[in-house]
Amino acid sequence: MSADLATYNFAYLDEQTKRMIRRAILKAIAIPGYQVPFASREMPMPYGWGTGGVQVTAAIIGPDDVLKVIDQGADDTTNAVSIRAFFQKVASVAVTTHTKDATIIQTRHRIPEQKLTEGQVLVYQVPIPEPLRFLEPRETETRKMHALEEYGLMHVKLYEDIAHNGRISKTYAYPVKVDGRYVMDPSPTPKFDNPKMHMSDALQLFGAGREKRIYAVPPHTEVVSLDFEDHPFEIQTFEQDCALCGAHGVYLDEVVLDDQGGRMFVCSDTDHCEDRRDHGHVGEMLAPNKEAAE
């Protein structure tokens, strides 16, 4: 057993592997929404915990990059902390929690509230890249369906949903059509975030490690959520504002306060919330004269 057991290359992956992943990324950018098979490596974190996103980030990150990692919109969720610590360890890269300061943002389940800008890269962790998977479990079939642009099954599924529930009841991982060609899974982000993908200034990369697929939405690309004329796509709305920063029209988390049905709603994007509070915005919960008013 050698003593140099734990010496690794910059950003963990060897350069050959990075080159292989970059080739897949380039192909993905060239064919927006198309799932490019790649020889996903075993990473030192479990499959299903962001290995695809981590491989994409490892392949594109350089010493000058500034990395932000979020999970559920928050920088301080345990898996985000763990992935950020991984890149600090293997790439000694600068990290931030501020959306605007980051050059690469790796995310699970959310797109930041703040509009992304040119030059930024959003890396999504994807569990099941195939939007047609739950309609057809076989990869050999779904690849054929994409090749033939045979998306009737998906529309039938959405129609059946309306027939059963009076509405399209899909609330996250809501399928989109990219650049008028490929139907794509936006990863399990709430459909609230779908419009942010459309014509984004940032490059969006999607990595699915266990399923060995990479796909991409280049900047300024059309991303349309599937719908029907009489049942147009709608995003979630919240009746409340954020209890901490008073933000309206953002995605909120419900926090249970007691066992009497008490609950509050706060921003899911923690950086956005903190930034607003730093700028003097105050929500109901933090209002100074709250008790006096009661």
Next chain:
Amino acid sequence: MYVAVKGGEAAITNAHALLADRRRGDRSLPALTIEQIAEQLGLAVDRVMAEASLYDRSLAALAVRQSRGDLIEAIFLLRAYRTTLPRFGSSVPVDTAAMKVERRVSATYKDLPGGQLLGPTFDYTHRLLDPSLLTDEAIADPARKEASGDEIMRVSDILAHEGLIEPDGDLPDDHAAGDLTREPLEFPMGRDLRLQALARGDEGFLLALGYSTQRGYGRNHPFVGEIRIGEVEVEMDMPELGFPVSLGRIQLTECQMINQFKGSSIAPPQFTRGYGLVFGQSERKAMSMSLVDRALRAEELGEDITAPAQDEEFVISHSDNVQATGFVEHLKLPHYVDFQAELAMVRKMRADIEATRHADTEMKDAAE
């Protein structure tokens, strides 16, 4: 007052410190050594090497210790290390006919050239807990016999002599064996990739699938032609030298399953093959692998595909325990953003139903 859940970093560090503490256990007891694990828990080490696809006893033993004996975790540790190693070439095919055999049994012949050798097996032990193992009693040296040095012929060669078994299949000379750890997985696969996937597949999953074929889900009438366990030489061609050079010896378990086949329009009735080859000593794995390998050849042999064990995409997509455990266990990661979306949807749908019911009652009241 709500406090945002901060301090994930400190929590993780503390959790890992506690893990290290539990791993070590009672400090008044001596710590396990890597050598002890490699020597005395050899079959656990073998399983880790086999499913991690990395033949290194001491690293596998280290992984077993580090994982507190959780073998899938140990396999994962060793795989994550393996993936960082450079690939400098492929060996020439190992010759299992030249194996230094420690165990060799055939269920199809009573006696055969080379004989039946039981070797170190649990077979025919009575599964009674052995109190002598509570202490460190001296163990007598086993009986040994001088190896004859002759190659022990394969049972499949006996049948092949008469043309009763299908040929082993020919590959073109320039065929480079695939490697699913380096190339993207695509279906349908070649048999080389399929066998690689099975060789590193989960023992329990393959055992269950193999068992299912015996119980009628894709039955393929198997006989154990031969199981052999022993050491083989690994050689590699060196272009500079023009001849293969030995890299060392590894222990392997090989199983050749012989299956009935009634023949088809292209092939006369003859026996067919299912093949299993595993690092170390693992008969259960090698036998399961050969049953599933044969089941997965259904399409090639023109058989009806009716059972899970015959379905390549199903079997290969789900045989990897590191992938499976990762994805199953990722369910414990936070999903509250999506759950929030579902909560809102369910509330809205319930409110709609409530509103409709209310309107109905009002109409009824008005009518009365």
